[in-house]
Amino acid sequence: MTSRISHRLALLAAGALMVATPALAHRQWMLPSATILSGDDAWVTVDAAVSNDLFYFDHQPMGTTGIRATAPDGSETKIENAATGRYRSTFDVHLLQKGTYRIENSSNGVMGSYKLGGEEKRLPRGTTSENLKDAIPAGATDVRTSEASNRNEIYVTVGAPTTTVFKPSGKGIELVPVTHPNDLVAGEAATFQFLLDGKPAANLGVTVIPGGNRYRGVLGQMDLKTDAQGKVSVTWPSAGMYWVNASVGGGREGGPPGGPGGPGAGAGAAPPAARPMPTGPQPRRANYVTTLEVLAP
């Protein structure tokens, strides 16, 4: 019961600040048909959904309009055959180049409010840092804004792994490979560096959950923290698909403790005490999700 209450609180908090990504309170994921491919005419098909259990599409589909694929040479590649059903979306990417592709669904939204004529107004959906000026009318007071960068991306490799698609954009949380995300083997340690707005994200909470939890009594979640260089090391306990989430400023998992999205939110802990809405700039909010495939040795 408490979990439902805190879940609702998280939803409320998310609703107050979220724009493009509908449900931070559940787990968003993209699941590729393969991450390591060979051959001269490779395709990958991807399921994209929002759900609690990983990776079971039983709650909401992920929208496909914001999904972008980047080829190993850095050019944009179209997604094909996109379709959205009741519980999941699916789409294909034709992998015509050799190397590593990135498939992402990311958004940089600005949320907030202002007062005009004594009445509090919300910034409209779709507000970004670029169009923020136009969104706030002249005469507005008590302007409060918060930028949220949401990044959900997966990587697939044809032939030998490459790193062009990991060139940081400097926005939100990004993964920089120390170990390539398409070179993961059970029993081996992998190291990744996380950046927040282009700088090493020290002390960042990173949550790793193995897929298949519908048939497990325990979630098997690993709660990790990045070091001063933003690096985190994971030793994969077994082969399979893993969901990885890092967030700052109130994501559901991996966020700072005590916040609406910190560890415990939606997991049966007591709901955090309601805090008054602070004035001035809100804390930086950023969320990162990926799905990694770990192979058997």
Add this chain to the structure above:
Amino acid sequence: MHSRNRLILSSSVALGIAVTPASAETLDLGIAIPRLTVAEYHRPYVAIWLEQPGAAPRALSVWYDHDMKDNEGTKWLADVRQFWRAAGRSMKFPSDGVTGATRAPGDQKISFTAGTGPMPKLAPGEYTILVEAAREVGGREVVRLPFSWPPKPGIVRAAGTTELGAVSLSIKK
């Protein structure tokens, strides 16, 4: 012929392998592909490669569906996972001297001569030949054959339990 010799020489130098006068050292591999009574049987993809600590793995032979149209048989090379990670993913297929046809169940033989084709000249040291088999609608298994160079007398033997049977290496001077 000429160009191939040059190629081997230059890569030998790059690997720091001693270029010694060739004495025809032959490495004979025996690979048993088990006969399986399964409803749907396909011959396995088999990869054979050489590893040495501190050196890049070298593909020696890969048996796959190399004669499908549009090179379609390469689609499943990534399923020979350890080989793919060690060497395959940075190669182009077909690969001259490495590509071979899939082989039927039974005792299969293949020989390599140090300094000829895909097998480099071998500097003194410890090596491993790995044999990996992956079968469509079946499983995957890797067997390792460690050996020293110069070779010690005797036959190196190993065996798989599912996708490979007895695997052996004997070295003739």
